[in-house]
Amino acid sequence: MPHKVVEVSNLVKRYNSFTAVDDLSFDVYAGDVFGLLGPNGAGKTTTIRIMMDIFKADAGTIELLSQPPGAARSHIGYLPEERGLYRNLKVQEVLVYLARLKGMPGDAARQRAGMLLERVQLTDWANRKVKDLSRGMQQKLQFVASLVHDPELIVMDEPFHGLDPVNVELIRSMIQDLQEEGKTIVLSTHQLNMVEALCDRIVLINHGRPILYGELAEIKRHYAPHTVRLRTSADIAALPDMVQVERHGLDLRLTLDAAISPQLLLRELVDRNIPVEVFEVASVPLEEIFITVVKEDRHE
Amino acid sequence: MSKIDMNKITIIAQHEYLTNLRRAGFIIMTALIPLLGLIALLIGAFFGGQAMEFLSDQLGMDPQEVGVVDQTAGYFTPVIEAYQDRYHLLANEEAGRVALLADEITTLLIIQEDYITNGRVTVLNKGSGFGAAVIEDSRQARAFFVDHLLRGKVDPALQQRAANPFKIESVTLSASGEDQGGGPLGIVSTFVVPYFMGMFLIMTIFVSSGYLLQSVAEEKETRVIEVVLSSVTAQELLTGKVIGLGALGLTQILIWLLSASALSGGATALLAISIPLMERPEVLLLAVVYYMLGYTIYAILMASAGSLGTTARESQQIASVFSMAAAAPFMVSSFLFTNPNMTLARIMSWFPLTGSTMMILRLPMAEVPAVDIIVSIVTQVTSIPIMLWAGAKVFRMGLLMYGKRATLPEVIQRLREA
Numbered sequence: 280m281p282h283k284v285v286e287v288s289n290l291v292k293r294y295n296s297f298t299a300v301d302d303l304s305f306d307v308y309a310g311d312v313f314g315l316l317g318p319n320g321a322g323k324t325t326t327i328r329i330m331m332d333i334f335k336a337d338a339g340t341i342e343l344l345s346q347p348p349g350a351a352r353s354h355i356g357y358l359p360e361e362r363g364l365y366r367n368l369k370v371q372e373v374l375v376y377l378a379r380l381k382g383m384p385g386d387a388a389r390q391r392a393g394m395l396l397e398r399v400q401l402t403d404w405a406n407r408k409v410k411d412l413s414r415g416m417q418q419k420l421q422f423v424a425s426l427v428h429d430p431e432l433i434v435m436d437e438p439f440h441g442l443d444p445v446n447v448e449l450i451r452s453m454i455q456d457l458q459e460e461g462k463t464i465v466l467s468t469h470q471l472n473m474v475e476a477l478c479d480r481i482v483l484i485n486h487g488r489p490i491l492y493g494e495l496a497e498i499k500r501h502y503a504p505h506t507v508r509l510r511t512s513a514d515i516a517a518l519p520d521m522v523q524v525e526r527h528g529l530d531l532r533l534t535l536d537a538a539i540s541p542q543l544l545l546r547e548l549v550d551r552n553i554p555v556e557v558f559e560v561a562s563v564p565l566e567e568i569f570i571t572v573v574k575e576d577r578h579e
Numbered sequence: 580m581s582k583i584d585m586n587k588i589t590i591i592a593q594h595e596y597l598t599n600l601r602r603a604g605f606i607i608m609t610a611l612i613p614l615l616g617l618i619a620l621l622i623g624a625f626f627g628g629q630a631m632e633f634l635s636d637q638l639g640m641d642p643q644e645v646g647v648v649d650q651t652a653g654y655f656t657p658v659i660e661a662y663q664d665r666y667h668l669l670a671n672e673e674a675g676r677v678a679l680l681a682d683e684i685t686t687l688l689i690i691q692e693d694y695i696t697n698g699r700v701t702v703l704n705k706g707s708g709f710g711a712a713v714i715e716d717s718r719q720a721r722a723f724f725v726d727h728l729l730r731g732k733v734d735p736a737l738q739q740r741a742a743n744p745f746k747i748e749s750v751t752l753s754a755s756g757e758d759q760g761g762g763p764l765g766i767v768s769t770f771v772v773p774y775f776m777g778m779f780l781i782m783t784i785f786v787s788s789g790y791l792l793q794s795v796a797e798e799k800e801t802r803v804i805e806v807v808l809s810s811v812t813a814q815e816l817l818t819g820k821v822i823g824l825g826a827l828g829l830t831q832i833l834i835w836l837l838s839a840s841a842l843s844g845g846a847t848a849l850l851a852i853s854i855p856l857m858e859r860p861e862v863l864l865l866a867v868v869y870y871m872l873g874y875t876i877y878a879i880l881m882a883s884a885g886s887l888g889t890t891a892r893e894s895q896q897i898a899s900v901f902s903m904a905a906a907a908p909f910m911v912s913s914f915l916f917t918n919p920n921m922t923l924a925r926i927m928s929w930f931p932l933t934g935s936t937m938m939i940l941r942l943p944m945a946e947v948p949a950v951d952i953i954v955s956i957v958t959q960v961t962s963i964p965i966m967l968w969a970g971a972k973v974f975r976m977g978l979l980m981y982g983k984r985a986t987l988p989e990v991i992q993r994l995r996e997a
Binding site (some may be wrong): 361 | 586798804
C-alpha cells in the first residue's frame, strides 16, 4: 500500500460568517494523480491555498509529505489558478529565481530550466522577456515554473485553462510522464475529460463539503451498474431483461435488470445469433456524475 | 510560527537589488545628481563669475528693476549712483504704471508725500502680491532708503554703516565650549555639508521605500505573488525586499559620494570635505543610524500599503498617508534654523514616523540634547519589530485580495485575529 503524501482531516475555513471549507477530509497516496473537483465556489482554491500555507485553516489538520503546510515547500510545486509571472524579467531568469526560492542551487536550476523549456518548446524564448510571450506560452512557462525544482508533490489549479488543444495534449502527456517518474499530482480542473484520462482518485466537493470521494473507476461503476454499450445491426428491442435501451449514435446503451449480468447478456446474444460489433461494460461520463451529484446535493 | 529562512531572504534581497538596479528610473535618478553637478561645474568653468552673478540675480531675494516715484521733498532725487543700476527715477505715478505694464520695471515704489512722518510707501507689482514682502525683506531696499535719508546729513562712513549695519562672522561653539570653526568654512563644514548629506539620506529613504511599494504592488497586480508565497513566508518576503532595496539606497548614496569626489578633484577633495565632518563625527554616525531606522520603518509601511491596493496607482494613494507623515518635519524645517531644539521639533523626534527625518534635519544645526537622541532611537528600535509583525500580517492579508481593496475595519480585524 503506497504511503500517504497528502492527508487532509476535518478541514474548516471560514470568512466571517461564510464557511468556505466545511469538514473536508481526503488522502492522496504516493504516485496518484488525484482530482480535486467541484462547481465554482465549492472551496477548491481555498483548500489548495491552505495546503500551500498561503491561508491558515480555522480547524482540522493537513499534512503534506508527513509535515505541516509550509514545512515541505521545497518539495512541492504549485501552479495557481491566478496566473502571473515577472513580466519584465527574462524567461530563464524567472525560472531560476523561482527554483532558487525553493532551495535549488543556481547552476542546477539553470540546467533544469533549459531542459524543461525544451520540453515545452520554449527554448528559443529563454532570453526574451516574459511580456514578449503569447498568453499560451506564458501558461506553459508557468506550468514549467511549478516543476523546475523537481518537486515530489505537484499541486495544479486549472492547468489546462487557456491552452489550445495541442498544448492541452502537451501538458496532459507531461502530467503522465510525471506520474511515471513517481511524482504525486493533485489536480483541480473543470475539464472532466482530462480528469477521466489522468486521475486515479478524486474528491468532489460542494459548499466546502465532500460529496463524492474515492477511486474514479469505482465511482463510475457505482453510477453505471449493469449498463452495457452494444453496437449491432439487429433489432434487440424484444430482448427480455432490459430495464432501459438508449441509442447514442451508432451504439445502444442497455441498462440491464439486476438479475442478469453483462456476461449472461452476451451469451444470450450469441445464442440468438445476433451480430455483435461492439460489446463493453459501459460507464457513465464523469460529467454526468458530476452534474447529477451536485444537483442532488443542492436539493438536500 | 514557522522558522525564518535566512537563505531565502538573501535570495529575495539579491533579486530585488539586481532587478531594481537595472530599472531606468533608478539609473536616471542616480545619474541626475552628478549630472547636475557636472553641469554646474561646466557653467562655472566657462562663465565663471558671470554665472555666479546671474544665479545671484535670478535666485536672490532683492527686487530686480525698481521704478521710483519721489513725492517727498526730493529725498530720493536724484538716485544715489550706487543704486542707479537697479533703481530708476520716474516722473510720476502714471509713467511708473506704464513702465510696469511694459515690463520695463518689475516693481514700482511710490514714496508718498508724507513719507517722513508716516513712512508710507506704495508698492506696485504686476500679477503678484508678493512685491511688498520682497521690498520689506530686502536688505538692499532698506539700504536704499537709509542711504537717501541720510545723504549729506551725516558722515559718509556713518551713512554707509547705517545702510549696511553688519557683516556677520559666525562661530559655533560645541557643548564643551570649543570653537567649531568660524566664517564661511565653518558654516559649510558644520552645517551645509551635513545638512545636504541629510537631505540626500532622506531622499534615498523615500526613493528606496517607493521602489518597495512599486515592487509589491506589481507582484500583486501581475498575480505572481501567489507563486512566490507558496515558496516563502510573507515575513521572509517582506524582510528580503526591505534589505535588498535598502542596499540599493546605500548604493545610490555611494555613487553620489564618489561622483562628488570625482567632480571636485578626487579623493583629496573628498578628504577635505570629510575632515570638517570629523569635527562632529557623531553627526555622520547618527545620520547613518537614523537613515537605517527611517528606511526600515518606511519600507515596512510602504510594503504594507503596496499589498492593500488593487493596482499600483491605488497602492500609491494608500501610501500617501505615510508620505504626508514623512513630509511633516519638512513643514517646520524653516523654524529649525532659528530654534532647532524647539518643543515641536523634539516631540516629532520622539515619534517613530517622524523621528528619523526630524533628527537628520536637526543634527547639523545644533547640539541636540542626548535625551532626544536616546528616546528617538529607542522608540524607533522598539517600533520596528511591532511594525514588522503587523506589517507582515497586513502584507499577507492584502496580497491575495484581488479586485477588492481591504477596508480599514478589515485590516484592524485581521490584526486582532492575529
